[in-house]
Amino acid sequence: MMTLVAKRLLQAALMIWSIGTLSYVLMRLLPGDMAFRIAAGRYGYDNVNLAASEAVRAELGLDRPAWQQYLAWLADLVRFDLGDSLVSGLPVAHEVSHLVLHTLQLAVAAFACAVLLALPVGLFAAFRAGGWFDRCSLVASAFLRAQPVFVIGLALVLLFSLHLKLFPVAGFNGSKYLVLPAVSLALVMAAVSSRVIRHSAVGVIRSAFFDFSRVKGLSFAQSFWRHGVRNAALPVVAFLGIQFAGAIEGIVMIESLFSWPGVGHGLAHAVFNRDVPMIQAAAMALGLIFVGLNLLVDIACYLIDPRERTEP
Amino acid sequence: MRSACSFLLLFLLAGCSPNQDPEVLTLGGPFEFTSQEPSRDGYLYTRLQVAETLLEVDEQGRLQPGLAERWETSEDGLVWRLYLRDGVRFHDGTALDAQVALAALRVARSKPGVIRAAPIEELRSEDRLTLAVRLSRPYSPLGAVLAHYTTAMLAPASYRADGNVGWMQGTGPYRLEDFDPPHRLGVARFEDYWGTPARIPRVVYLTGHRAESRALQVMAGQTDIIYTLDPASVDLLRRQPDVQVHSNPIPRTIQIKLNASHPFLAPLQARQALSLVLDRTAIARHVMRVPGSEANQLIPPGLAAWRLEQLPAARRDLPRARALLAGLGWEPGADGVLQRDGQRFALSMITYADRPELFVVATAIQAQMREAGITLDVSVVNSSGIVSGHHDGTLQLALVARNYGNIADPLGLLDADYGDGGNGDWGAMGWHNEELPALLRRLEAERDPLRYRAGAQRIAGLLSEQLPVIPVLYYTQQTAVSSRIQGFVFDPYERNYHLSRMSFQP
Numbered sequence: 001m002m003t004l005v006a007k008r009l010l011q012a013a014l015m016i017w018s019i020g021t022l023s024y025v026l027m028r029l030l031p032g033d034m035a036f037r038i039a040a041g042r043y044g045y046d047n048v049n050l051a052a053s054e055a056v057r058a059e060l061g062l063d064r065p066a067w068q069q070y071l072a073w074l075a076d077l078v079r080f081d082l083g084d085s086l087v088s089g090l091p092v093a094h095e096v097s098h099l100v101l102h103t104l105q106l107a108v109a110a111f112a113c114a115v116l117l118a119l120p121v122g123l124f125a126a127f128r129a130g131g132w133f134d135r136c137s138l139v140a141s142a143f144l145r146a147q148p149v150f151v152i153g154l155a156l157v158l159l160f161s162l163h164l165k166l167f168p169v170a171g172f173n174g175s176k177y178l179v180l181p182a183v184s185l186a187l188v189m190a191a192v193s194s195r196v197i198r199h200s201a202v203g204v205i206r207s208a209f210f211d212f213s214r215v216k217g218l219s220f221a222q223s224f225w226r227h228g229v230r231n232a233a234l235p236v237v238a239f240l241g242i243q244f245a246g247a248i249e250g251i252v253m254i255e256s257l258f259s260w261p262g263v264g265h266g267l268a269h270a271v272f273n274r275d276v277p278m279i280q281a282a283a284m285a286l287g288l289i290f291v292g293l294n295l296l297v298d299i300a301c302y303l304i305d306p307r308e309r310t311e312p
Numbered sequence: 313m314r315s316a317c318s319f320l321l322l323f324l325l326a327g328c329s330p331n332q333d334p335e336v337l338t339l340g341g342p343f344e345f346t347s348q349e350p351s352r353d354g355y356l357y358t359r360l361q362v363a364e365t366l367l368e369v370d371e372q373g374r375l376q377p378g379l380a381e382r383w384e385t386s387e388d389g390l391v392w393r394l395y396l397r398d399g400v401r402f403h404d405g406t407a408l409d410a411q412v413a414l415a416a417l418r419v420a421r422s423k424p425g426v427i428r429a430a431p432i433e434e435l436r437s438e439d440r441l442t443l444a445v446r447l448s449r450p451y452s453p454l455g456a457v458l459a460h461y462t463t464a465m466l467a468p469a470s471y472r473a474d475g476n477v478g479w480m481q482g483t484g485p486y487r488l489e490d491f492d493p494p495h496r497l498g499v500a501r502f503e504d505y506w507g508t509p510a511r512i513p514r515v516v517y518l519t520g521h522r523a524e525s526r527a528l529q530v531m532a533g534q535t536d537i538i539y540t541l542d543p544a545s546v547d548l549l550r551r552q553p554d555v556q557v558h559s560n561p562i563p564r565t566i567q568i569k570l571n572a573s574h575p576f577l578a579p580l581q582a583r584q585a586l587s588l589v590l591d592r593t594a595i596a597r598h599v600m601r602v603p604g605s606e607a608n609q610l611i612p613p614g615l616a617a618w619r620l621e622q623l624p625a626a627r628r629d630l631p632r633a634r635a636l637l638a639g640l641g642w643e644p645g646a647d648g649v650l651q652r653d654g655q656r657f658a659l660s661m662i663t664y665a666d667r668p669e670l671f672v673v674a675t676a677i678q679a680q681m682r683e684a685g686i687t688l689d690v691s692v693v694n695s696s697g698i699v700s701g702h703h704d705g706t707l708q709l710a711l712v713a714r715n716y717g718n719i720a721d722p723l724g725l726l727d728a729d730y731g732d733g734g735n736g737d738w739g740a741m742g743w744h745n746e747e748l749p750a751l752l753r754r755l756e757a758e759r760d761p762l763r764y765r766a767g768a769q770r771i772a773g774l775l776s777e778q779l780p781v782i783p784v785l786y787y788t789q790q791t792a793v794s795s796r797i798q799g800f801v802f803d804p805y806e807r808n809y810h811l812s813r814m815s816f817q818p
Contacts, residue, residue: 006527032693032694032696032697032700033696036694036697036699036700037694037696038694039424039696040696041352041422042346043352044352044355044666045664045666045667046714046715046718047424047425047697047718048695048696048699048704048737049548049728049737049738050699050737051424051428052424053699053700055423055698063805085346087346088346088347088352088493089347089349089476090346090347090493095493098492106352119724154524157525157528157532158528160427161528161534162528162531162532165532165533168529168532168534169529169532169534170509170518170525170526170529171495171496171518171529171534172492172495172496172526173496173516177408193562215366226641248762254636256521256522257522257525258525259495259518259519259520259521259525261492261494261495261496265521266494269344269494272694273512
C-alpha cells in the first residue's frame with residue numbers, strides 16, 4: 001500500500017514538471033505575438049493597440065530569451081510559487097483554486113447523481129437481462145449519450161427554469177444553482193455507466209461461481225451480495241474513475257451554458273489570452289486531480305480485491 | 313424506494329424558492345472581468361456605479377459635472393482647473409480632495425489608457441479642492457478623457473504597493489461587496505453617498521457567456537436586466553408579456569479596415585467598388601435584425617457634428633461596382649472570379665470572436681463579394697491579430713466593430729485611428745493623408761464650436777470620399793428589462809447603467 005502511494009507521489013512530481021514544461025513549450029509554439037494577446041486579454045478589444053502591447057512586453061519581460069523565462073518559472077515552481085496571471089495580475093494559485101473548487105463541486109455533485117441513477121438502473125437491467133426494462137434502458141442510454149450535453153442542459157433549462165420556474169437558468173449562488181448543470185452532466189454519465197454496471201453484473205450472474213453459490217443453497221440476493229458485488233464492482237470502479245476524470249475536463253460546454261466558473265472555461269480563456277502561468281497552473285491542477293483519482297481507484301481496487309493484497 | 317422518492321421531493325422543494333429576491337437587482341451581460349483595475353475592467357465598475365469620474369457625459373456626449381462640480385480652461389487652453397465637490401467620501405470613509413484625486417490620476421497615467429494620449433505636462437493641486445492640469449498644447453478631448461473609466465477616482469487604500477488595485481474603494485452610490493472573477497460581482501448600497509442614494513439595496517452582475525442562456529435567464533424571471541441580446545433572442549423576448557426589449561443606438565460602427573497599399577485596394581475606385589458590392593440592407597435586416605442600421609459613413613448618428621447629413625444612403629449597386637473594377641482592368645475569369653494579369657481578385661479578411669455577430673456579418677460579406685467576382689477567405693483571429701496584422705503589414709481586410717463613444721469626444725479615437733499619417737492600429741492602413749492628422753491636431757486646440765464643427769465636417773468628408781475604411785452598419789444595443797423594474801434608462805456611451813435611479817414595482 002505504501003509503495004503504491006509513494007509511486008503515485010513520484011508520478012505527481014514528474015507530472016507537474018512535465019505538464020508545466022509542455023504547456024510552456026506549446027504556448028511558445030502557437031502563432032501570434034504573446035504581448036499582443038495578453039494586451040487584448042487585459043484591456044479588451046476596444047483598447048488593444050501597439051502602445052498597450054509594448055507596455056505589456058516591457059512589464060513582463062517578454063523580450064527576454066525563452067530559456068531565461070523558462071528557468072525563472074522553474075525556480076519559482078521549486079519555491080511553490082506559481083506566479084501571477086499575466087492578464088488579471090492576481091496570484092495564479094488563488095485563481096486556479098477558485099476555478100478548480102467550483103469544477104470539483106460540480107463534478108462531485110454530477111458524479112453522485114450519476115451513481116444514484118446508474119446503480120439501480122444498471123442492476124435492475126442486469127437482474128432482468130434481456131427483459132423489457134433492460135431493452136428500454138439500452139435505448140434511453142443510447143439516446144442520451146447521442147445528445148451533446150449542451151442540448152440536454154438546454155432541455156432541462158426549458159423545462160425546469162422556464163416552465164416550472166424551479167431552478168435558476170445560470171449562475172452560481174448556492175445549491176439550487178448546482179442542480180441543473182449537475183443533472184445534465186449526470187444524465188450523460190449515467191447513460192454509459194448504467195450499461196457498464198449492467199454488463200459487469202450480468203457477467204457475474206452468469207458465471208460458474210455464482211451458479212455454484214446458488215447450488216449451495218444461497219438465495220439470489222444472498223449470492224449476489226456475498227459473491228456478486230465485489231466481483232462486479234472492480235471494472236465499475238475503474239470505469240467510474242475514468243468517467244469522473246473525463247467529467248472534470250470535459251464540462252466546458254456545461255460551464256459556459258450555465259455560467260459556471262470552472263477550470264475548463266478558465267483554461268480555454270487562458271489559452272486565448274496566452275496567459276501562460278494560468279495555463280500551467282490549471283493544467284497542473286487537472287493533472288494532479290488525475291493522479292489523485294488514480295490513487296483513489298487503486299486503493300479502492302486494493303480494498304475490494306483480496307488477490308491484490310496476497311500477491312507479492 | 314420510498315427514501316429515494318422523499319429525497320427527490322426534498323431536492324425539488326429546495327429549489328422552489330422564488331427566483332427573484334425583492335431586495336436584489338440582478339443583471340447580466342457578456343463581459344467577463346478579471347480584475348478591479350480601472351485600466352482593465354474599469355467600465356464594469358463605472359457601469360455598476362462603484363467608481364466615478366471627475367467629469368460625466370450626458371446622452372448627447374456633452375460634458376457634465378461629476379466629482380468635479382465645475383471646471384474651466386485658461387484663455388490659451390493650456391491649463392484646465394477642476395473644482396472638486398466638497399463632502400465626497402470614498403467607501404472606506406476617506407474624503408476626496410485634490411491630493412487624493414491627483415494620486416489617482418498619476419496611477420492612471422502610469423498604465424495604458426486614454427490619458428496617456430493627452431499632452432499633460434503637470435498635474436498639481438492648487439488648494440484642498442482645486443486640481444490643475446497643465447498641457448503642452450491645447451487638447452479639447454481632455455474633458456472626455458477625465459470622464460473615461462480608466463481615470464476613475466479611487467481612494468489611496470485601493471492600491472497595493474505595486475500600484476495595482478487590491479480592493480476598489482470608489483465614491484459611487486454602490487460599494488463593491490463580492491468579487492468572484494470572471495463571472496460574478498456583487499455591490500451593495502453605499503449609505504454615505506454624496507448624491508441621491510440608491511433605491512435598490514443590492515445589485516448582482518453575472519457574466520453569461522452564451523447569448524441563449526442570457527435570454528433564458530430573463531425569460532425565466534431569474535435576471536432583471538440583460539444587456540447585449542443576440543438578434544435571434546430579440547424576437548422571442550419581444551413576445552414575452554413580462555419583459556420589455558429596449559433598442560438603443562450606440563456610437564459603434566461595424567467597418568472594414570483595409571490595407572490601402574495593397575495593389576488590389578490602392579486605387580480609390582477599387583475601394584468604392586467594394587463598398588458598392590455590400591448589401592447593407594440585407595445584413596441589417598437578416599443578420600442583425602435591425603432594419604435601418606445601414607452605415608453610409610463611419611461616424612454613427614448621435615455624434616451630430618461629425619455627420620454629413622446630405623450624404624445619400626449606401627445602396628448596393630453591382631453594375632456600377634463591376635464597371636469600376638473593369639475600369640481598373642479586372643475581368644471575370646472562367647470561374648466567375650475577377651482576373652487581371654493572371655492574378656485572381658482573392659483577398660483574406662480577418663475578424664475576431666469577441667463580438668459574435670462579426671463573423672456572421674463577415675460570411676455574409678464573403679457571399680456578397682463572391683457575386684461580384686471577389687473571393688474572400690474569412691478567418692477568425694484574436695482581436696489583437698488586427699493590431700499585429702496592421703503593424704507587420706500582413707493584414708488585407710479586417711471586419712471590426714469600432715466604438716466611437718469609447719471616449720465621449722470622438723477626436724481622441726480618430727486621432728488613434730488616423731493620426732499617424734492618416735493611419736492607426738484600428739483605422740486606416742497603408743493610406744497616406746497629411747490633411748486629416750493636421751485637421752485633428754487643429755481641432756484639439758479649437759474652442760469655437762462653429763469652427764470645430766466645420767473641421768469635423770471636413771474630416772467626415774475626407775473619410776467618406778477617400779474610403780480608407782469602409783462603413784458597414786451601426787450598432788443598436790438590445791436590452792431586455794423585466795417588468796418589475798421601474799426607471800430603466802440607457803446610456804448610449806455605456807458608461808453608467810444608472811442603477812441607483814431604478815426601483816422595483818411596488
